[in-house]
Amino acid sequence: MPHLSDTTRNKLTTISTATVATALYKRGFRIQCIQNVHPLSPDQPTLVGEAFTLRYIPAREDLNKLDVFRDRSHPQRKAIEDCPVGAVLVIDSRKDARAASAGAILVTRLMKRGCAGVVTDGGFRDSAEIARLGFPAYHQRPSAPTNLTLHQAIEINGPIACGDAPVFPGDVILGDGDGVIVIPAHLADEIAEETFEMTAFEDFVAEEVHKGRSIVGLYPATDEQTLKDFAVWRKANGR
Structure with missing residues (x-):
């Protein structure tokens, strides 16, 4: 196995x-x-x-x-x-x-x-x-x-x-x-690594939506500012 x-x-x-x-x-x-x-x-x-x-x-x-x-x-x-x-x-x-x-x-x-x-x-x-x-x-x-x-x-x-x-x-x-x-x-290792990263981003998105932010440009992250904000969030949250 x-x-x-x-x-x-x-x-x-x-x-x-x-x-x-x-x-x-x-x-x-x-x-x-x-x-x-x-x-x-x-x-x-x-x-x-x-x-x-x-x-x-x-x-x-x-x-x-x-x-x-x-x-x-x-x-x-x-x-x-x-x-x-x-x-x-x-x-x-x-x-x-x-x-x-x-x-x-x-x-x-x-x-x-x-x-x-x-x-x-x-x-x-x-x-x-x-x-x-x-x-x-x-x-x-x-x-x-x-x-x-x-x-x-x-x-x-x-x-x-x-x-x-x-x-x-x-x-x-x-x-x-x-x-x-x-x-x-x-695929187990590959999927675990990718989805671990996806989960961090989705947690960030969920927090932003709860604050009232639009999903346009946020989810998916088509606006450059979204990725900048995510990087700041990750650092602040140790993610």
Whole structure:
């Protein structure tokens, strides 16, 4: 798995998914946002980490009985124990929240093992309990039935589709209150650096707009005075 540096990780924790979406769009990436996933708690920390994936297919009833969980190599159970420290478990549940992708016990195990978070385009059972963990977790909506009723865990750490976004193992996952976005691994450092700078400028712009300044010439910075004012602001604010 590609190594996500502490520098890049720390920068990304200060950057919004919206800003990253703009930076990716400039490079031609249009579908990196995982659609229709939501944080379980509005107070959970920003999610940053490399993707470790789990893929479900439609369950075949003769192969997906309750006793499959006795098998220590069962892909869902194995994914929980194999997801690396600092990584994000990203689950392809086929955008189907009629049955849970996992529940509070498994998500708690991820948290205790030092994983960064979990994302599914399906649902979680025990969602209120997961929300109380303070652990970054995203899903479509709560779902009580066990995954076995509809989903068959089939593959760990291969390419998946999650909420219509392509996710490759090692891609960098960023999640905030707006949702979750996937940064191709080879672009992570570059995107973090660029969006860190973008965020500084947007913070300056926000302050100016609150003061009553027009966005004309300010955003985008088409007036030379804007860049001069920004330089003064950066120096004064240590940005």
